[in-house]
Amino acid sequence: MLRGFAFGIVGAMVSAHAAALPACAPPVEVSGVRVVRVEKNGVLVLEDGRAVKVEGLLLPEGTDDHAPRYFADEAIGAMSDLTRGRVVTLAAGTPKEDRYGRLRAQVFIDDNRDTPTLWLQLVMLHRGLGRVSIAPDRRECASMLYAAEDEARRNRQGIWSQAWYAVRPASRALIEDTDTFQLVRGMIVSAEVKNDRAYLDFGTDWRRDFTVVISPQDMKAFRQAGIDPQSYEGRTVRVRGWVENLHRPEIEVAIPEDIEVLDPP
Numbered sequence: 001m002l003r004g005f006a007f008g009i010v011g012a013m014v015s016a017h018a019a020a021l022p023a024c025a026p027p028v029e030v031s032g033v034r035v036v037r038v039e040k041n042g043v044l045v046l047e048d049g050r051a052v053k054v055e056g057l058l059l060p061e062g063t064d065d066h067a068p069r070y071f072a073d074e075a076i077g078a079m080s081d082l083t084r085g086r087v088v089t090l091a092a093g094t095p096k097e098d099r100y101g102r103l104r105a106q107v108f109i110d111d112n113r114d115t116p117t118l119w120l121q122l123v124m125l126h127r128g129l130g131r132v133s134i135a136p137d138r139r140e141c142a143s144m145l146y147a148a149e150d151e152a153r154r155n156r157q158g159i160w161s162q163a164w165y166a167v168r169p170a171s172r173a174l175i176e177d178t179d180t181f182q183l184v185r186g187m188i189v190s191a192e193v194k195n196d197r198a199y200l201d202f203g204t205d206w207r208r209d210f211t212v213v214i215s216p217q218d219m220k221a222f223r224q225a226g227i228d229p230q231s232y233e234g235r236t237v238r239v240r241g242w243v244e245n246l247h248r249p250e251i252e253v254a255i256p257e258d259i260e261v262l263d264p265p
Helices: 007-014 070-083 120-126 142-154 216-224
Strands: 028-038 044-046 051-054 087-091 103-109 181-187 190-194 197-201 211-214 236-245 249-253 259-261
Touching: 028 070, 028 103, 051 120, 070 103, 070 120, 103 120, 120 142, 197 216, 211 216
Parallel strands: 051 103, 211 249
Antiparallel strands: 028 044, 028 087, 044 051, 087 103, 181 236, 190 197, 197 211, 236 249, 236 259
């Protein structure tokens, strides 16, 4: 749980003084509204009954992560401490709602003053109480969110102090991580495109070694970013997503933000 939280923890990255939200934030959708509670799934419930999904943040999920429950409970407790009874500003791009009708928002806590002072997503990431999960249709602020997560990981904060959430080496047998969200690091040994589907292989045995897949429909996002998937060959990367076990352990990525290049070109 957060106790005596210092507003300075987010430092210049939050920079919400003078009523200015971070430049990457989408337009303000709602301001001056109070949070009355936080649901067990991390959804904020507002005093007017609306529900808010905290965009870009994946909270620990206990057994669904093949991990103990206590980090999931701590994350919800921290989020409740930060927001319950507090006035927030909600910034939302398009699409604004998820399939359940919840507002998808970057959340800024007003701290009973006229200007937002805390960016909820960054606070949670700095505390190591969540991971970044960027939706293909809402890619705002990815670099700032990743930087906050990376700082927590380097400082072994929260979940990053535990093996259950450690970044997996691509050389590891990832079968045991099937159906969980993971970060995987390694060098891409080969990259090729077949029938407009990209395969980024982290080993020489494509039948067994970890692979990242980019589907034909998702290749558009890479082309729009000017990225040829074959340019990843020989690069050390950190990739994130849901591990599947089809014929081998693999993660299918939808956007370039899912692949962080860690070495210089």
